[in-house]
Amino acid sequence: xxxxxxxxxxxxxxxxxxxxxxxxxxxxxxxxLLITASTAFKTGNVGAFTLDFSSGWTLSNFSRLFxxxxxxxxxxxxxxxxxxxxxxxxxxxxxxxYTYSRYRFVGRKKSLxxxxxxxMVPTMxxxxxxxxxxxxxxxxxxxxxxxxxxIGGGIPMNTWLMKGxxxxxxxxxxxxxxxxxxxxxxxxxxxxxxxxxPMIAVQALWAFMGPFxxxxxxxxxxxxxxxxxxxxxxxxxxxxxxxxxxxxxSAGAILIALPISVLFFFLQKNFVSGLLSGGTKG
Amino acid sequence: MKDVENQSTVxxxxxxxxxxxxxxxxxxxxxxxxxxxxxFLVFVFEFIFFxxxxxxxxxxLGTEPIVDHSLFMLIEGTLQLIITFLFIVFYVLxxxxxxxxxxxxQRGEKVHTTAKSIMLNVFDEGxxxxxxxxxxxxxxxxxxFPVLVTLFMAFTNYxxxxxxxAGLIDWVGFKNFFSxxxxxxxxxxxISVLGWTLIWTICASTLQIVLGVATAVISNQSFIKxxxxxxxxxxxxxxxxxxxxIMSFSNIFNDSIGAVNTQILPLLNHLPLIDISPIAWKTDxxxxxxxxxxxxxxxxxxxxxxxxxxILQSIxxxxxxxxxxxxxxxxxxxxxxxxxxxxxxxxPIFVTQYTGNFNNFSMIYLFNNGxxxxxxxxxxxxxxxxxxxxxLTTGNAPQYSVAAAITLIISFIVIGVSLMxxxxxxxxxxxxx
Numbered sequence: 001x002x003x004x005x006x007x008x009x010x011x012x013x014x015x016x017x018x019x020x021x022x023x024x025x026x027x028x029x030x031x032x033l034l035i036t037a038s039t040a041f042k043t044g045n046v047g048a049f050t051l052d053f054s055s056g057w058t059l060s061n062f063s064r065l066f067x068x069x070x071x072x073x074x075x076x077x078x079x080x081x082x083x084x085x086x087x088x089x090x091x092x093x094x095x096x097x098y099t100y101s102r103y104r105f106v107g108r109k110k111s112l113x114x115x116x117x118x119x120m121v122p123t124m125x126x127x128x129x130x131x132x133x134x135x136x137x138x139x140x141x142x143x144x145x146x147x148x149x150x151i152g153g154g155i156p157m158n159t160w161l162m163k164g165x166x167x168x169x170x171x172x173x174x175x176x177x178x179x180x181x182x183x184x185x186x187x188x189x190x191x192x193x194x195x196x197x198p199m200i201a202v203q204a205l206w207a208f209m210g211p212f213x214x215x216x217x218x219x220x221x222x223x224x225x226x227x228x229x230x231x232x233x234x235x236x237x238x239x240x241x242x243x244x245x246x247x248x249x250s251a252g253a254i255l256i257a258l259p260i261s262v263l264f265f266f267l268q269k270n271f272v273s274g275l276l277s278g279g280t281k282g
Numbered sequence: 283m284k285d286v287e288n289q290s291t292v293x294x295x296x297x298x299x300x301x302x303x304x305x306x307x308x309x310x311x312x313x314x315x316x317x318x319x320x321x322f323l324v325f326v327f328e329f330i331f332f333x334x335x336x337x338x339x340x341x342x343l344g345t346e347p348i349v350d351h352s353l354f355m356l357i358e359g360t361l362q363l364i365i366t367f368l369f370i371v372f373y374v375l376x377x378x379x380x381x382x383x384x385x386x387x388q389r390g391e392k393v394h395t396t397a398k399s400i401m402l403n404v405f406d407e408g409x410x411x412x413x414x415x416x417x418x419x420x421x422x423x424x425x426x427f428p429v430l431v432t433l434f435m436a437f438t439n440y441x442x443x444x445x446x447x448a449g450l451i452d453w454v455g456f457k458n459f460f461s462x463x464x465x466x467x468x469x470x471x472x473i474s475v476l477g478w479t480l481i482w483t484i485c486a487s488t489l490q491i492v493l494g495v496a497t498a499v500i501s502n503q504s505f506i507k508x509x510x511x512x513x514x515x516x517x518x519x520x521x522x523x524x525x526x527x528i529m530s531f532s533n534i535f536n537d538s539i540g541a542v543n544t545q546i547l548p549l550l551n552h553l554p555l556i557d558i559s560p561i562a563w564k565t566d567x568x569x570x571x572x573x574x575x576x577x578x579x580x581x582x583x584x585x586x587x588x589x590x591x592x593i594l595q596s597i598x599x600x601x602x603x604x605x606x607x608x609x610x611x612x613x614x615x616x617x618x619x620x621x622x623x624x625x626x627x628x629x630p631i632f633v634t635q636y637t638g639n640f641n642n643f644s645m646i647y648l649f650n651n652g653x654x655x656x657x658x659x660x661x662x663x664x665x666x667x668x669x670x671x672x673x674l675t676t677g678n679a680p681q682y683s684v685a686a687a688i689t690l691i692i693s694f695i696v697i698g699v700s701l702m703x704x705x706x707x708x709x710x711x712x713x714x715x
Contacts, residue, residue, distance in 0.1 A: 021500055026515045028580065033518060035541055036530040049533040050541040088420075096417040103410035111414075118425060120700045124641055124668060125693035126428030128435060128686040131675055133428060136353060152424025155417050184409055213523040216643040220672070231525045235648065238529055246533060253526045261521040268517065268588075 040250035049246055061251040069245075070225055071252055074233035078212055081143050081229065085150045086208040090200060093155060097162025098188060102174060112160075119156035123149070127220065134221050141227040146218060150211055158203055165199040166192070205267045212260055230256055295384035296377055305380030309387060313397035318376050325369045336362040343438070344450050352451035356438070360430050364422065435686040442679040458687035468684065471659025471670075479640065479666040482571070486578035486645075487636045493579050494586025495624060499616070501587075502594050513591075520584035528648040531577045535563040535649075565654050567663035574649050574664065578642070582635060586628075593627050594620070633703045637696045641668045667692050 035051045043058040065071045100112060130149060139145035169192055177187045193200075211218075215231045222228045225236075230252070237249040299305025303319030306312075340359020344350025386393050394400045405412075439454045462468050501512055519527065534541045543560040550556050563569045597619065605615045625632075639645075646652055646669045652662030660677055661670040667688060674685040 015505060018500055018503060018506065022506070022512050025497060026512065029515055029518055032527065032530055032534055032541075032580075033522065035534060036526075048539045048541075048544060049530075049536060050539075050545040052545075092416045092420060095413045099410045099413040103413075105407075105410040108410075116704075118421065120697045120704075121425065121429060122637075122641060122693060122696055123425075124643070124671075125689055126425065126432050127668075127671060128675055128682055128689055129428035129431035132353065132435070132682065133357070133431065136357065148420070149424045152420045155421050156425075159417060209523075213525065215525040215648065216668075216672075219647075220676070231523075234526070235529060238533060239651070244533075249529065249533075253530065257522045257526050260523055261518070264521040265514070265517070268521075 036250045036253055039247055040254050042247050042250075046247040061247045062255075065248055065251050065255075069233075069237075069248060071230070071233065071248075071255075073226055074228055074230045075255070077143060077227060078229040078231075081147050081150070082208045082211040084147050085154075085211055086204050088147075089151045089154050089158070089207040090204045092151070093158045093162045093203060094193075094196075094200060096155070096159045097166050098192065100159065100163040101166030101169075102171070102192075112163075115156045115159055119160070123153045123217070130217070131220055139221070141222055141224050143227065146211075146221050149217060149221075150207075150214070154207060154210065158206075162196075162199060162203065165196055169195050202267060205263055209260055209263060212256060292381055292384040292388065295380040299377045299380035302373065302376040305377070306383070309380065309383040309393065310395050311383060311393070311400060312395075313400045314379075321372060325365075328365070332358075333362045333365065337366075343452055344446075347450055348447050350450065351447040352444075352449075353440070353446045356434060356451065357431060360427065360434060363430070364427065432686045432689055435683055436690050438683050440682040440686075441684070442681070454683075458683050459691075462684065462687060462691070468659055471657055471661050472688070474657045475659075475661050475665055475667055475670050478571075478664065482575065482646075482664075482666055483636055483640045485575045486582070486642075487632075487639045489575060489579035490582030491586050491632055491635060494583040495590050497583060497587045498590035498594060499620065502591060516587055517584050519581050520588075524581055525644050525648060527581060528577065528645055531573075531580075532649050535573050537562055537564050564650055567654055570650050570654060570664050574645055577649065578639065578645055581645075582639075586631070586635070589628055589631055590624055593624050597623055629706075630703060633700065637700060640666070640696060641692065642666070643668045643672065647672065 031051065035049060038051060038053060039046060039049060040061055041057045041059070042052075043056045043060070100108065134140045134142075134145055137145070173191055173195075174187050177191050182191070211229065212231070214229075215235075218229045218232050219235075222232055225233075234249060234252050234256070237245040237252065295305040295308050297305075298308050299318075301319070302322040303315040303317075306315035306318055336355075336358040339350070339355035340362065343355050344352040383393060394403045436458055437453055437455060438451045439457070440451045443449065444451050462472050497516060501509065501516070506512070533539070535543075537543060537560070540563070542563065547558050547560060551558060561569050563573050601619050602615055605619060610618065643666075646664060646666050650662075650664060652665035652669045652673065655663045657663055657665075659670075660673050660681075662673075665673065671685045671688055671692075674681045674688070
């Protein structure tokens with residue numbers, strides 16, 4: 001009888017502390033996000049960055065964002081860079097991943113190893129060179145240069161992932177199509193490609209989100225107010241301690257965070273399973 | 283007798299191909315021969331009219347200011363080195379090709395001799411190369427070439443005193459590395475920045491890993507209601523782009539207007555026995571360091587949480603049942619089953635957390651611009667190596683070559699650590715998010 005009671009108590013305690021942990025952590029996660037979200041709707045001159053609903057609500061910060069600052073231009077710049085990065089990177093890694101998965105050619109193993117080694121070289125290993133190259137090529141402020149680096153930086157790693165995913169598609173499919181007289185292109189387009197759509201979707205979204213989330217390279221290579229991306233632009237609202245546009249910053253942050261988070265949640269399910277099945281084994 | 287003859291024709295084809303194309307002519311592959319010879323001639327011309335002077339310029343880096351632009355010479359020289367390397371690869375392949383085709387003739391196998399059949403064969407055999415070609419071109423331009431330029435730059439004296447074309451750049455060997463390690467002005471800064479970089483990396487990464495694993499283990503218990511809701515909440519810090527949350531935190535921790543000092547601390551002070559006065563988050567190095575480590579824990583735990591949850595769900599229930607029967611309590615079960623399993627699968631992922639934080643530029647730069655204060659050499663008290671490089675490159679008195687040298691040192695550290703771990707675990711899946 002007594003034993004039963006103490007078991008019950010222990011269970012209650014463990015449940016209680018579990019929930020306590022989860023609730024406290026949830027509060028810690030949500031609180032800062034909520035501050036930013038609520039500040040975007042505050043009226044008047046915002047002097048404090050706290051969770052506070054007393055001042056009333058307004059949408060004016062969003063309209064001011066587009067009328068008083070260059071936020072619209074920054075957003076357009078980022079979109080252009082993100083979309084071009086997505087298109088080219090997906091094209092390149094799909095072709096390369098397919099090749100490494102399906103063809104046996106001279107130098108295949110060696111070049112795959114090379115991909116692995118290159119992938120360990122952090123993009124920042126070339127930081128100074130990027131800057132100097134941009135100076136020489138007059139590419140400071142040029143979106144194409146930044147896009148090129150984004151595309152190149154993602155190739156080694158994602159080619160591996162892509163190859164791993166192609167490997168999960170049975171090779172018998174290709175063989176039987178070959179027997180039916182299908183050429184290289186037809187096998188690729190009509191038979192294999194439809195089967196790897198989930199991974200292509202994941203890769204496309206990652207490639208698209210990359211430029212939205214990158215601050216370092218954009219900060220390095222973009223200078224003038226009309227050519228910067230949202231990440232760099234947003235920082236100009238708060239990096240001047242005398243003139244902080246906190247409400248505008250928050251409004252701008254929401255307009256980036258919302259679509260990106262939605263994409264992220266939409267992608268996240270695919271992403272873990274895609275990675276687990278796309279695990280590479282040589 | 284025949285064997286010897288065979289051997290000699292194969293040798294002949296290879297020898298002839300010392301001038302690319304000739305061996306192919308001998309193998310009756312005129313079309314291939316023309317193309318190979320063409321590539322060879324193009325390279326020879328390129329070398330005579332551009333390559334030779336490019337390599338010469340690369341060695342001298344210019345002798346006359348204004349006339350010679352050292353930087354262009356460095357970059358053109360690097361380009362020429364890559365071209366030369368590619369030509370050498372082609373050269374070796376051409377000799378190999380002469381050999382294999384000659385062997386085929388010997389064995390009486392089918393050889394493509396007409397232009398059309400060679401083309402078709404190239405398309406069939408070389409399809410793989412055609413498809414991977416774009417990947418290599420883009421990688422060369424955006425990774426390999428810049429990394430090489432950085433590598434060479436680290437051995438020059440390129441800085442604000444030597445700006446081409448008015449000034450000349452010279453090779454100075456290991457001088458930059460020497461001054462980083464031995465010259466007091468740089469050494470002290472380097473040591474203090476490196477020290478903090480290591481402390482930052484270890485504390486922040488360990489915190490986010492421990493928090494992520496703990497959250498996964500705790501929220502994975504069977505009795506919990508609302509699992510999905512908690513799951514979505516814990517993913518939020520990963521879903522929102524990091525630079526946004528870092529900037530928000532930069533405001534939240536603001537000494538005078540931030541929520542921590544004006545809202546959270548007063549709220550906590552209502553509790554008995556707690557009395558905390560406002561903290562100098564942005565003006566005291568110690569508190570800035572504390573803040574960024576905590577924030578990185580907040581930012582980084584969801585990723586670990588997701589991965590660990592995936593691993594936990596793949597551990598067979600029978601293992602736990604068997605352990606229960608053997609009389610293991612919850613803690614023992616965790617220590618002997620759960621933890622080893624997590625470590626076994628997720629070790630490479632944990633390593634990427636450490637290497638990622640080692641170069642976490644956004645966190646340092648956006649929270650407090652590497653400040654407060656300074657530790658000399660242009661670095662602030664919370665600058666890590668990567669943000670110090672940024673300041674050295676883009677400051678008022680740029681030290682390009684020193685920045686390049688530090689970049690190399692960092693890259694070696696990161697690549698070294700990654701290689702060690704990957705060699706140990708043989709796992710390169712699931713990393714690099």
